[in-house]
Amino acid sequence: MTETTIKAAIEITNPTGLHARPAVKMTKLAKTFAARVQLAFDAAGPWIDAKSVVKVMALKAPKGAVLHFSANGTDAAEAIAALSDLVRRDFDENHEGVAANVGPGHGA
Template sequence: MLGGTSSAGGNASVELLITHGVGLHARPSVVFTRLAKSFPCTIEIEVNRSGLWLNAKSIVKVMGARIRKGSTLKIRAHGLRAEEAIAVLEALFVNDFAEERPHVRGA
């Protein structure tokens, strides 16, 4: 994570460093957009400080952004439950999308 959440009057944002092995490939993108859609606020993403904000509730926009490992992702929300939305979406990244890792056996 690069920066914590900030908020003011129904606005919140967070900036994250993508550490997931292959970035936001199909499965994490679906999980992310479904979770974003569960909130009534507007949620947008910006990749690598491009200045281009995309609808985080659109699987087409999120997958089209080609968010790779090492990318910087800023997520912002505006409206009802914006702070909660940012906290939950940030946790998704921090928990690496709850993907199981293969167990490594000792030699």
């Protein structure tokens, strides 16, 4: 069976960017795939291991940054689809709850 390299580029729309919680979610998801998954700010690299939480957190990617994914392996397409979807969903963070807990009278 031939291994295929799949690539995608996704803009971060999460208001707080790719901070600690999203980095952990991303690396945990990447580790569920056999494919070699890499991440970069630019399509030309430099590329980092998307399964390393330390390396992903070190990117400090802000809102508006474009993440470039590259995956190589038998499940590369599934890995790229899942990771792209996670970024599109703002890493499943609830931004409404953050805004609702600001200011006097929150939780009333």
